[in-house]
Amino acid sequence: MKGIDQDSAKRFHDGDFEALRFVIERYQGSVFGIGLKLLGSVDDAKDFSQDVFLHAFEKRDRYDPERPFEPWFFKLAMNLGRQKLRMRREIPGSDNMPIEVTEETAYRGVIEGERKERVQHALTTLKPIYRECLALRFEADLKLHEIAEVLGISPETVKTRLRRGLMVFKECYIKAGDYSELQKC
Amino acid sequence: MNCKNAEELIADRELGLLDADQVNELEEHLSECDDCRKLVSEYALATLALKESRTDSVPFVLADDVLAFAGKHQGKRARLFRLAVPALAAAAVLLAVVFSPVFFTKDSSDMTTLQVLEAYADDFEAIGMEDGFDDYDTGFRYEDFGIVDTLTTSINQ
Numbered sequence: 001m002k003g004i005d006q007d008s009a010k011r012f013h014d015g016d017f018e019a020l021r022f023v024i025e026r027y028q029g030s031v032f033g034i035g036l037k038l039l040g041s042v043d044d045a046k047d048f049s050q051d052v053f054l055h056a057f058e059k060r061d062r063y064d065p066e067r068p069f070e071p072w073f074f075k076l077a078m079n080l081g082r083q084k085l086r087m088r089r090e091i092p093g094s095d096n097m098p099i100e101v102t103e104e105t106a107y108r109g110v111i112e113g114e115r116k117e118r119v120q121h122a123l124t125t126l127k128p129i130y131r132e133c134l135a136l137r138f139e140a141d142l143k144l145h146e147i148a149e150v151l152g153i154s155p156e157t158v159k160t161r162l163r164r165g166l167m168v169f170k171e172c173y174i175k176a177g178d179y180s181e182l183q184k185c
Numbered sequence: 186m187n188c189k190n191a192e193e194l195i196a197d198r199e200l201g202l203l204d205a206d207q208v209n210e211l212e213e214h215l216s217e218c219d220d221c222r223k224l225v226s227e228y229a230l231a232t233l234a235l236k237e238s239r240t241d242s243v244p245f246v247l248a249d250d251v252l253a254f255a256g257k258h259q260g261k262r263a264r265l266f267r268l269a270v271p272a273l274a275a276a277a278v279l280l281a282v283v284f285s286p287v288f289f290t291k292d293s294s295d296m297t298t299l300q301v302l303e304a305y306a307d308d309f310e311a312i313g314m315e316d317g318f319d320d321y322d323t324g325f326r327y328e329d330f331g332i333v334d335t336l337t338t339s340i341n342q
């Protein structure tokens with residue numbers, strides 16, 4: 001995890017707008033990517049990103065500036081993501097939940113490429129508990145124990161979810177794609 | 186190792202979760218299994234796709250919008266505090282004035298000490314009178330104590 005320096009984290013905690021700008025610039029890609037992978041559409045991911053940064057700034061009193069910034073920040077982001085999924089009745093943690101495949105699987109021309117479109121489509125077929133683990137691994141670049149801390153689960157559970165998530169993702173991605181790509185690898 | 190176990194290890198390796206011993210164990214299986222070698226290619230492709238889908242920039246201006254909204258919100262909070270603190274202070278002073286007699290006087294009446302003592306005296310007098318009448322011995326006679334009814338005598342005299 002790259003993180004931000006402790007001074008910026010402290011200034012963010014104290015309500016410094018320049019520190020907020022720094023946090024946004026540092027994490028906007030990760031947050032937008034997590035939103036995209038979790039919620040499946042550019043509009044939702046954009047709203048999600050704005051909400052995450054505003055919510056984090058509003059709740060900055062709850063952050064202990066003596067501790068690393070990322071676990072607190074991504075936990076807040078994932079809680080917000082879960083809240084949005086819950087509103088759409090996709091609740092992470094529920095194994096009986098029907099998988100909802102949204103129509104909006106493309107990046108709507110914002111992020112070009114058939115491969116990215118297929119990635120997004122394959123991700124939407126995953127249950128959110130797997131989607132959020134993959135998003136934290138591949139968007140936020142978090143390590144196993146960091147994902148465990150953010151989600152409040154054991155590293156072993158994270159490992160299982162990442163593995164199952166990748167296995168299901170691989171199946172969907174390969175089925176949906178041009179198999180000839182395998183020859184290039 | 187069977188192919189099911191091997192697939193789990195392939196996935197774990199793509200996720201960077203294998204230790205050296207597990208890698209060796211997997212390689213040993215792969216050297217003998219064509220199906221699993223094909224799986225390795227598929228997992229590599231899927232993982233590469235996930236890595237390449239990583240978002241490094243956002244397709245809109247996020248910072249300015251968030252900062253503008255946060256500033257406005259912060260302004261509202263600041264205004265609220267500017268109004269709320271004096272209002273609360275005024276309310277506290279008012280309450281202190283209203284309830285101060287309760288805390289600063291022993292008696293809620295506005296009688297002076299002399300008036301209170303006089304009231305007590307009146308009360309004792311009344312109590313004494315009442316008790317006196319209640320305990321009055323109707324069989325008392327002066328003669329029983331060797332005292333003649335001087336008054337009557339003197340009057341008679």
